[in-house]
Amino acid sequence: MEETSWYMNILTSPFFRGMAIGLAVWLFFWIRSIFRIRELSKNVTKLREHLHTKLEIDSTENERRKLEIDKLKEERDNLRNMVQVMNQKPGRQELRQTQVYQRAIDIMFEKAPGFAPAWQITMKEAEEEMQNAEKGIIPFFKRMTGTPAKGHEDFEGERKKALELKEPDTSSQ
Numbered sequence: 001m002e003e004t005s006w007y008m009n010i011l012t013s014p015f016f017r018g019m020a021i022g023l024a025v026w027l028f029f030w031i032r033s034i035f036r037i038r039e040l041s042k043n044v045t046k047l048r049e050h051l052h053t054k055l056e057i058d059s060t061e062n063e064r065r066k067l068e069i070d071k072l073k074e075e076r077d078n079l080r081n082m083v084q085v086m087n088q089k090p091g092r093q094e095l096r097q098t099q100v101y102q103r104a105i106d107i108m109f110e111k112a113p114g115f116a117p118a119w120q121i122t123m124k125e126a127e128e129e130m131q132n133a134e135k136g137i138i139p140f141f142k143r144m145t146g147t148p149a150k151g152h153e154d155f156e157g158e159r160k161k162a163l164e165l166k167e168p169d170t171s172s173q
Helices: 002-012 014-088 092-111 115-135 140-145 152-166
Strands: none
Touching: 002 014, 092 115
16 A cells, blocks of 8 residues: 555645646647647648749749730831831822921911912912923923023012902001
8 A cells, every 4th residue: 555655645746736737738739839830831831832823923924025025126116117118218208398398388377477378379370380381381391490481570470469469458448
């Protein structure tokens, strides 16, 4: 009986009870932490897989965008070259210059009050001259040199007549 009392004395001692309770609590938290570590490692591997997948998707998307940007740059350069070639074709510069002249004429109509009648007379004479040249009335040489068929005095006379017609009568008031 002494043998059982020795075990009983040790088991009933407060130190041993405290140590047993402490070991039980430690064992509980240790097992719990092992499960928690496994769960967290699974989450980390899952997140790594997601990250890897996302990086692959982003990488392919970036490559696609780079290819698209390169394609657009090449297309832009081709279009720029085509514009330069088109501007160098015969007649393009003349058309552009004609548009510039037309815009200048429009601005002059707005700004200069006496310009419109004189311009219309000059324009009508130039059209008549070109029609006569096309019919063969004016020699080809004169048409190419641009010498007027009428004298300078004739242009001034018609211009003055047009300006007199456009001026309002101030004597009737």
